Amino acid sequence: MPPAPPHRPDPVARRRKTLWRQAVLLLGLGLASLALWQLERARQGLQIESLIAADSPVTRAALPGADGPLVIVAHGFAGSRQMMQGYALPLARAGYRVWSFDFQGHGRNTVPMSGDVTVIEGTTMRLVDQTLAVVNAARAAEGWTGPVALLGHSMATDIIIRTAAADPGIGPIVAISAFSQAVTPDFPADMLLISGQAEPPLRRFALAALHMVDPKAAEGQTVTDGAVRRAAIVAPGVEHVGVLFSRAGQAAALDWFDQSFGRVSDVTPPATGRWLALLLAAVVVLAWPLSGYLPKLGKPVAQVTRGQFALAIMLPAVLAPVLAVMLGLQTLPVLVADHLAVHLLIYGGLQLAILWRFGLRPGPLSLPAAGFVLLWGLGAFGLTLDRYGANFLPTVDRGWIIAALALGAVPFMLADALISGAGHGTWGRRILARLGFLVSLGIAVALDPEGLFFLVMIAPVILLFYVVHGLMGRWVARRSGAAAAGLGLGLVLAWALGVSFPLFSAIG
Numbered sequence: 001m002p003p004a005p006p007h008r009p010d011p012v013a014r015r016r017k018t019l020w021r022q023a024v025l026l027l028g029l030g031l032a033s034l035a036l037w038q039l040e041r042a043r044q045g046l047q048i049e050s051l052i053a054a055d056s057p058v059t060r061a062a063l064p065g066a067d068g069p070l071v072i073v074a075h076g077f078a079g080s081r082q083m084m085q086g087y088a089l090p091l092a093r094a095g096y097r098v099w100s101f102d103f104q105g106h107g108r109n110t111v112p113m114s115g116d117v118t119v120i121e122g123t124t125m126r127l128v129d130q131t132l133a134v135v136n137a138a139r140a141a142e143g144w145t146g147p148v149a150l151l152g153h154s155m156a157t158d159i160i161i162r163t164a165a166a167d168p169g170i171g172p173i174v175a176i177s178a179f180s181q182a183v184t185p186d187f188p189a190d191m192l193l194i195s196g197q198a199e200p201p202l203r204r205f206a207l208a209a210l211h212m213v214d215p216k217a218a219e220g221q222t223v224t225d226g227a228v229r230r231a232a233i234v235a236p237g238v239e240h241v242g243v244l245f246s247r248a249g250q251a252a253a254l255d256w257f258d259q260s261f262g263r264v265s266d267v268t269p270p271a272t273g274r275w276l277a278l279l280l281a282a283v284v285v286l287a288w289p290l291s292g293y294l295p296k297l298g299k300p301v302a303q304v305t306r307g308q309f310a311l312a313i314m315l316p317a318v319l320a321p322v323l324a325v326m327l328g329l330q331t332l333p334v335l336v337a338d339h340l341a342v343h344l345l346i347y348g349g350l351q352l353a354i355l356w357r358f359g360l361r362p363g364p365l366s367l368p369a370a371g372f373v374l375l376w377g378l379g380a381f382g383l384t385l386d387r388y389g390a391n392f393l394p395t396v397d398r399g400w401i402i403a404a405l406a407l408g409a410v411p412f413m414l415a416d417a418l419i420s421g422a423g424h425g426t427w428g429r430r431i432l433a434r435l436g437f438l439v440s441l442g443i444a445v446a447l448d449p450e451g452l453f454f455l456v457m458i459a460p461v462i463l464l465f466y467v468v469h470g471l472m473g474r475w476v477a478r479r480s481g482a483a484a485a486g487l488g489l490g491l492v493l494a495w496a497l498g499v500s501f502p503l504f505s506a507i508g
Contacts, residue, residue: 035279054133068095076154080107080391105502112503147171172260206232245273313436321444344408351415369480373488402498410490423478
């Protein structure tokens with residue numbers, strides 16, 4: 001019997017796919033250009049400069065020649081000054097002089113957080129001292145002698161409230177997603193609390209702070225008692241991060257400061273959150289047509305049985321956290337980074353070994369494809385995020401931290417590329433594979449809740465990575481194989497984790 005003729009792609013189908021890629025490429029470029037234009041409009045006309053003040057990285061934003069009140073803006077835990085642009089830029093456009101800074105250990109601040117995180121006199125007061133130093137540096141640089149306004153998010157709300165207690169020259173406060181045990185019925189005297197609609201515990205705190213002044217007050221009301229003026233509002237449809245892009249919250253903050261300083265502003269906060277989401281989505285979508293120009297090496301990998309698939313997930317999910325907790329390494333100056341690097345290495349190594357035993361191999365490595373994953377994940381996506389959303393560029397001292405995390409992240413993502421079918425697997429298997437690692441992190445926290453609590457905060461970062469970079473990696477894997485996608489995504493994951501979490505030193 002003669003051999004079957006080699007399969008030849010249908011030229012019509014191939015042409016149709018090429019046209020689709022070109023259409024998506026043009027659409028993605030158009031949407032990205034529109035979003036970029038809108039995001040740059042929000043900055044247009046402002047003087048935005050980076051500087052170092054009181055040993056802290058600062059971004060100053062103001063209109064040319066602005067002489068309005070001084071506002072100091074502080075971010076939350078694992079945040080950065082870039083995350084506060086949604087509030088800082090409208091204030092600057094309204095004539096305020098806005099100083100946003102990176103807390104110790106965050107963003108581009110190379111000084112690690114330190115002290116005991118369990119007591120107010122430890123880490124908290126060190127950050128209060130840092131904030132006071134930035135306030136004084138800003139006063140001197142701007143020649144401002146009036147009350148200084150403070151605006152902060154999450155962790156920073158407690159810091160700025162305690163800063164106000166230590167400095168009688170502090171004026172109005174806007175506390176976003178707030179919680180602080182330093183709030184009393186008469187302090188702070190001038191405070192607006194903004195909570196996201198999907199933040200019930202923080203909404204309850206904000207309402208309790210309002211009830212200290214008027215027990216009958218409701219959300220959305222402004223209450224007064226002598227010199228005390230206080231309000232608690234809800235930003236609709238947002239949660240703990242989305243509240244930073246809430247136009248309702250931004251407008252309320254500007255209006256509050258205007259009332260405190262006797263000013264009138266005609267500024268409408270732009271929809272930067274939506275445009276940033278569109279820009280990042282366009283960057284992700286563009287990876288699909290661009291991946292079509294990569295070397296064609298990918299092919300469907302062998303499918304393991306259900307039992308083999310379950311073993312490849314369950315065994316690493318259980319053993320990795322147990323072994324990583326037993327090792328208990330503490331050498332990297334980043335919260336829980338040691339555990340995470342070891343956890344990733346054991347999880348990925350075990351999964352690779354199991355899949356190898358069942359006949360799954362990463363296949364040949366396409367360096368151009370791996371380079372594309374790096375270029376698009378770190379360059380296009382990362383630089384966009386760094387300019388408009390959150391810090392993504394590491395300081396020099398984080399380089400070796402990223403390298404250490406890569407030792408675990410690369411085998412982990414190689415295994416992920418294989419078990420998820422190198423871009424050809426079903427959605428169900430891909431979801432179950434990623435869920436297995438999140439469960440593994442949960443087991444680690446259960447084994448050592450005090451030492452590994454911050455792993456809970458890493459889970460959303462991992463989940464977002466799966467959604468965004470995992471999708472781009474899937475397209476690359478389909479075209480150029482699991483090895484390129486796994487290597488590229490492993491290095492991107494190490495980078496993302498290395499820049500996201502605070503530097504911390506237990507000494508001091």
